[in-house]
Amino acid sequence: xxxxxxxxxxxxxxxxxxxxxxxxxxxxxxxxxxxxxxxxxxxxxxxxxxxxxxxxxxxxxxxxxxxxxxxxxxxxxxxxxxxxxxxxxxxxxxxxxxxxxxxxxxxxxxxxxxxxxxxxxxxxxxxxxxxxxxxxxxxxxxxxxxxxxxxxxxxxxxxxxxxxxxxxxxxxxxxxxxxxxxxxxxxxxxxxxxxxxxxxxxxxxxxxxxxxxxxxxxxxxxxxxxxxxxxxxxxxxxxxxxxxxxxxxxxxxxxxxxxxxxxxxxxxxxxxxxxxxxxxxxxxxxxxxxxxxxxxxxxxxxxxxxxxxxxxxxxxxxxxxxxxxxxxxxxxxxxxxxxxxxxxxxxxxxxxxxxxxxxxxxxxxxxxxxxxxxxxxxxxxx
Numbered sequence: 245x246x247x248x249x250x251x252x253x254x255x256x257x258x259x260x261x262x263x264x265x266x267x268x269x270x271x272x273x274x275x276x277x278x279x280x281x282x283x284x285x286x287x288x289x290x291x292x293x294x295x296x297x298x299x300x301x302x303x304x305x306x307x308x309x310x311x312x313x314x315x316x317x318x319x320x321x322x323x324x325x326x327x328x329x330x331x332x333x334x335x336x337x338x339x340x341x342x343x344x345x346x347x348x349x350x351x352x353x354x355x356x357x358x359x360x361x362x363x364x365x366x367x368x369x370x371x372x373x374x375x376x377x378x379x380x381x382x383x384x385x386x387x388x389x390x391x392x393x394x395x396x397x398x399x400x401x402x403x404x405x406x407x408x409x410x411x412x413x414x415x416x417x418x419x420x421x422x423x424x425x426x427x428x429x430x431x432x433x434x435x436x437x438x439x440x441x442x443x444x445x446x447x448x449x450x451x452x453x454x455x456x457x458x459x460x461x462x463x464x465x466x467x468x469x470x471x472x473x474x475x476x477x478x479x480x481x482x483x484x485x486x487x488x489x490x491x492x493x494x495x496x497x498x499x500x501x502x503x504x505x506x507x508x509x510x511x512x513x514x515x516x517x518x519x520x521x522x523x524x525x526x527x528x529x530x531x532x533x534x535x536x537x538x539x540x541x542x543x544x545x546x547x548x549x550x551x552x553x554x555x556x557x558x559x560x561x562x563x564x565x566x567x568x569x570x571x572x573x574x575x576x577x578x579x580x581x582x583x584x585x586x587x588x589x590x591x592x593x594x595x596x597x598x599x600x601x602x603x604x605x606x607x608x609x610x611x612x613x614x615x616x617x618x619x620x621x622x623x624x625x626x
Contacts, residue, residue, distance in 0.1 A: 250285050252380075254293035257283075260376035262302050262313055264402045273303065273311040317408045327357045329577055330378035332371065332388045336363040339521055340547050340566050344416065347570020348387060348577075355578050357384065364391045366459070366490045368398045375402050385412040385577045392490065393418035393460040412580035416573050418460040426576060427588045428569050432461045435562050435593040436468020439516050439544045442595060444472060447604035448514040448542065449479040452504060454497070454526070456518045458489040465546065469516055484512065498529050505535065513541065513604050520545035520552045520561055527555065527600065538602040548596055557599035565591045 261267045274282065279290045294311060297303045304314045329352055333341050349359050360381055362374040371391040378386065386406065390397075397403070397420045406413060407425075415427040436453075443451050453469040456462035466485065473480045484504065488497050505511055517523035523545030527537055535541055537557055545552065545561040552559040565572075569591065576586045 250283070251289045251292040251296070254279070254283050254285065254290065255296050256376060256380050258293065258297060259300075259302060259380065260372070260402075262316065263376065263379065263405045264372065264399070265405070267313050269313050269315050269317070271313050273313065275310060317405070326382050326384065328381060328383050329357050329359050330381070330383040330386045331359045331361045332374050332378070332386070333361070333363050334366045334389050334391060336361060339549060340564055343550075343566035344570040344573075347567035347572075348574045349570075351571050351574025352578060357578070366391050368392055368395075372399050372402060375399065375406065379406065379411075383411065385581055387414055387416060387573050387577055389416050390418045390420050390460070392458045393420060394458050394463045397422055412577060414573060414576055414580070414586075416569060426580070426586050428573055428576070428591075429589075430461070430564060430591045431593055432464035433468045433471070435546055436465035436516070437472045438468070438593050438595055439546070439562060440469045440472035441475075443514045443516070443542065443544065443601065444476060444479070446542075446601065449482045449604075450484075450510060450512045451482070451514045451516060452484045452486060452501070452512040453516045454486045454488070454501075454518060454522060456489065456522075457487045462518050465516075465518060482510075494525070501526070501529070502533060505530070505533065505541070514601070515541065515543050517543065517545045520547045520549035520559060523559055523561070523600075524549075524552070524555060527559070538600055542601040542604075544601055553598060560598045560601040561596050563594040563596050 258267070258273070267273060273279075276287055276290050276294075280287055283290070294303060294305070298305065298314075300316075301314050302316045303311050305311050329348075331345065331348060333345070335341055336345070345359070345361065352359060360378060360383065362377060364371040364374055368391050375386075400420070400422055403413070403420075403423055403425075413425050415423075415425055415429075417429060419425070419427045419429065440451060440453070453466060455466040455469070457466065466487075469483070469485070473483045486497060486500060488494065515523075515526055517526055523543055527543050530537055530541055530543070537543055543559070545559050546564070548561045548563040548566075552561050572589060579586050
C-alpha cells in the first residue's frame with residue numbers, strides 16, 4: 245500500500261472512532277509514536293493524517309502535550325460537500341434493490357446529484373464502516389436501509405453525530421426505534437394480515453408463517469399474521485410460526501418444514517413467507533419432496549420480485565413499491581437538502597393474485613394415502 249493510501253486509512257479510522265465516540269471530545273489520542281506502532285507506518289504518514297483531521301476540526305494539538313479530540317460538533321465543518329448522496333442498502337446486486345436504486349438515481353440526477361452506493365449485507369459492523377466511508381467522501385445527504393432493524397441499534401452514536409453535522413438522512417424499508425428520522429416504508433403489519441386473511445378466506449386453517457425476525461419488516465409481517473388469526477379464535481391454534489435470522493443456515497428451517505409437511509394429520513395447507521426470495525426457495529423445496537403447488541400446498545410471498553411472475557406456478561405475492569419508493573426517496577432527500585419540510589410515507593399493500601394459491605377443498609383437508617406414501621419414500625431416500 246502506498247503512503248497516500250496509508251495516511252487516508254489512518255485518517256478514516258481515527259475519524260470513525262471520533263464519530264462513534266470511541267474517542268470522545270477532549271480525550272487525548274495515542275501519541276505519534278503509538279500511532280506509528282498501531283498502524284505500522286512512518287511518522288510522516290501519521291502527521292499527514294493528523295494534519296488532515298485538524299483541518300476538518302476533528303482534532304487539535306497542544307505543543308508538547310499531545311493530540312486531542314476537538315469539539316467538532318460545535319465547530320463548522322470546513323470541507324465542502326460534494327453533490328453526492330450516499331445510499332446504504334442491506335444488499336445491492338439482486339432482488340428488489342436495483343429497482344429502488346434506479347428510482348433514486350433517476351430523480352436526484354435531475355438536480356445534478358450522483359449516488360454513492362454501499363451495502364451492509366445486514367451486518368451492523370459493515371453498516372458502521374459504510375457510514376464512515378461515505379462521510380469520508382463528503383456526501384451531501386444519506387439514504388439508509390437499516391441493518392437488523394429489529395435489534396438494538398449499535399450504531400446510534402454515529403447516526404446522532406451525523407445528524408449533528410447537519411447531513412440530511414432518511415430511512416427506507418425500515419426504521420430504528422430510537423431515531424427521529426423521516427422514512428419510507430411498506431405497511432408490513434397490514435401486509436402480514438392481508439396475506440393471512442386471504443388464505444383464511446379461501447378455507448385454509450393450517451397455515452405456517454415463516455418470518456425473518458432480526459428485521460422490522462419480518463417482525464411486523466409476523467405480527468400481522470398473528471393479528472389475522474386473532475380474528476378467528478376457532479382456528480387460532482392451527483397456525484404455526486417458524487422464525488430465522490440473517491446468518492442462520494436455512495437447512496434446519498427446511499428440515500423442520502419437511503417434518504411439518506410429512507405429518508399424516510394436521511399438515512399445513514398453506515405457507516406465508518417473509519418475502520418472495522424465501523417463497524421461491526420454499527416452492528423449490530416442496531417440489532423436491534414430491535408435492536404439488538398449489539394442489540397440495542399454497543404458497544404466498546411478499547415484494548413482487550420481478551421473476552415471481554415467471555416461475556411455475558406464478559407466485560401470489562404483495563407488491564413492493566420498489567422504483568416508486570426510490571423516486572419518493574430521491575424527492576425527499578432533495579427537499580431536505582433544500583430545507584423543505586418532509587413527511588414520512590407508509591405504502592399500502594397491494595395483493596397480486598397469481599397461481600401459487602388455490603381455495604382449499606375441505607373434503608380433502610389432509611393429504612391422501614398416496615401423498616403420504618410418496619413422502620415416506622422421500623424420507624427413506626434421505
